[in-house]
Amino acid sequence: MPRMDTIDHNIIRALQRDGRMSNAELAATVGLSPSACLRRVQQLEARKVIRGYTALVADSSTGEGSVVIVQITLDRQTEDFLDRFETAVRKYPEIRECYLMTGDADYLLRVEMLEASDYETIHKDVLSRLPGVARIKSSFAIKRVVPGR
Numbered sequence: 001m002p003r004m005d006t007i008d009h010n011i012i013r014a015l016q017r018d019g020r021m022s023n024a025e026l027a028a029t030v031g032l033s034p035s036a037c038l039r040r041v042q043q044l045e046a047r048k049v050i051r052g053y054t055a056l057v058a059d060s061s062t063g064e065g066s067v068v069i070v071q072i073t074l075d076r077q078t079e080d081f082l083d084r085f086e087t088a089v090r091k092y093p094e095i096r097e098c099y100l101m102t103g104d105a106d107y108l109l110r111v112e113m114l115e116a117s118d119y120e121t122i123h124k125d126v127l128s129r130l131p132g133v134a135r136i137k138s139s140f141a142i143k144r145v146v147p148g149r
Contacts, residue, residue: 004049007032011040012050019053066116067141071105074132082106084131092107105137116140 004012010030014021021029027037044050074081082100084109089098096111111127113119119138127136 002047008040008044008049011037011044015041015050015053031127033126066113066119067144068111068113068119069139069141070109070111070127071131071135071139072107072109072127072130073104073135073137074106075134081132085133088130094122094126095112105135110143 011026014026014029023038023041024034026041030037031041037104041050043143072083072085086098086100089107089109090097094111094113095109096112099108100106101108109127111119111122113122119140123136123138127133
């Protein structure tokens with residue numbers, strides 16, 4: 001896979017700021033002709049550096065909501081336990097992200113809900129019932145500093 005150069009990085013940064021900018025705007029931003037810029041973007045897409053484009057939506061109808069970062073430790077770290085946990089965690093829309101981790105916890109989850117008080121139900125009815133869970137450690141986010149891209 002070819003290495004990315006400064007222009008590729010500038011294209012990516014510009015598209016992360018505004019994925020809807022036109023190719024002409026992008027080309028002017030990164031200092032390329034429109035045809036050269038389009039070719040670069042298509043190459044980045046073909047190499048799966050750019051995997052898609054998305055819309056960022058408010059967490060709720062008011063744009064508010066609560067975010068909880070959850071560390072999950074499993075009873076065992078066998079392939080079967082990991083597979084069962086990962087299959088189960090995909091079923092819950094409240095769990096917005098899930099990462100297999102190194103370190104103290106096996107998984108890190110980002111859980112979103114409309115009200116902080118809703119977390120008790122999610123903890124009791126979802127997280128504690130996921131297969132193989134031995135320990136749950138939850139931290140409530142105070143403020144979103146860098147929004148998801």
